Amino acid sequence: MTTNYITIPGITNDHVTLSPQTISIAVPTCIQTITPDKNGYVPPGTCHALYNYYPSFTAALAFSIIFGMLTIAHIAQAALFKTKFCWVIIMASIWETISFTARAISTRNQQNEWIELISELFVLLAPLWVNAFAYMLLARMIHFYLPIHSIFSIPASVLAIAFVTLDFISFVIQLIGGSYAGPTAPMTQQLKGVHIYMGGIGLQQLFIFLFLALGVKFHREMFWLERVGSAKEGWKGLLFTLYGSLGFITIRIFFRLIEFSGGKTSSNPLPYHEVYFYVLEAVPMCLAILCYNVTHPGTVLQGPEARLPTIRSLVFKKRRGRKQQIGSGDKGGVEMGSNYVELGEESISIHVELEGKDPREGKDPREGKDPREGKDPREGRNSFRERFGLW
Incomplete structure (x- = not known):
């Protein structure tokens, strides 16, 4: 505790005279009494502790390499198949690579708050790029495969713009919440940031469910075209790839919702064991991006009809x-x-x-x-x- 002193000046007028007063206010401060180890680690709950466990440098480095390789593969595939819209999934891979690279550096500099904050923000927001890519991909599939180029009488281009806009709204909300919930922020600010982030991630999952309804409608339309012998090839594998990617994103979202809603108590083991972070955050995101490497949209969506027309x-x-x-x-x-x-x-x-x-x-x-x-x-x-x- 640190004591601050505030002096209130006196008042003198025709009715009353008040002498100056000095008020002491005790302000809680963080004074480090434990010497950090060579990597800057101090036990959880103590001053300047950024992690609730001892973070693994090897695991962070391994996933930074994996996401880096996925990034290179997506760049090569986008150039090979000339799919310009794949820059969105490339951004998702780049953000994950930045996050885990910063995390690897942070494990060796655990007293540096900014490196940890960069890692946390990028890992929280990178999935929104995968969502946006899924929205753009299904819109192109609707335009490419369906003769009327629309679902529920809504043109594919309009659907893409609408869902990407909703995804951006969720992005802004999660960015605000993530920036508030820094590990060294006051507890009241951290709680406020967590609640804002949970609201944003809940909206993200709601938009995914609404989007899946469009995917199911498209699925039924393609089955009908197959029965009459008018369906183009390749739609099924690409659609199931999209389903799989959104499924992995959903696993990751539910992990975050459970982690934050449980709070940092002894009854909630998720924040205190790093293995949950890698199994339920890093691995699903890796698979969500890898899905589009295995079944790349450029192998199917070829020709002028693969490009969405503008609203104009x-x-x-x-x-x-x-x-x-x-x-x-x-x-x-x-x-x-x-x-x-x-x-x-x-x-x-x-x-x-x-x-x-x-x-x-x-x-x-x-x-x-x-x-x-x-x-x-x-x-x-x-x-x-x-x-x-x-x-």
Whole structure:
């Protein structure tokens, strides 16, 4: 305890005279009485103790190397398959590499608060990059595989932007909470930071559940296309890879929720044993990133349809489609019916020719029976719609 002295000046007026007063305030301070070892370690609960256990340098170094190798592999695969959007999963690998590299350095400098804080922040926030990549990947799969390029009548590009925005909101909340909950911060500030972080990580898991509903819908649509023989190859392996990656992220989220909600008490062993951190944090994140190395999106998503159109292009395309419908009419005196079905970046015009009498001659040019008798002129259109699941 340190004693601070505050002097309140006196007051003199027509009614009262108060002499100056000196007030002493006892302020708790951290005075280190235990000599740190060569790595700066002091027992948990003592002054300047950054860890609740003796951290392993070997484990931190091993995972920094593993994540570094995953980063190099993702950079090479992105260049090989020309998948620019894979920079997101590369960022996830880089952040994990930075986190465990800083952790390895921190195990040898356990009195340095900033190195430990960098390690903690990067390991807490890196999973959000994997989430964002999953959102972008499913949007591209919807655009690539589904003829109507949408789920629940929502274009794939809109879905990608919406979920990445939600992921960014969760990122900001977790960043604020993680920065508040430093190991050397006052206990009240640490509790506040933990509660903020738990709120952010809870939102992250909620967004994952909502996103999985879209994944299941896409899954059912692809099963239907397979039954009618119109499905492209490769969707199943890529979708199950996405499921697996989000599953590992979920394991990691529940670990953090249980760890923080249990508090730093003797009944909660998670904060006091490093093995839980590596088994339930480091290993799931490693596998979540490795999934996309094993089944890389670039091996499946190839060609112009693998790129998502911008929102601006979607708006202009919709306007062009309306103008084409309004401007279409009769040609050559023969009655024609046109139905436009929008399939992504192109509009396919299906013409059902209604062969009737030539208005210039007043008779049937084929001198035969009217082919429309007994037929539904929408027959060709219906079969096309059933084929591509537009009903």
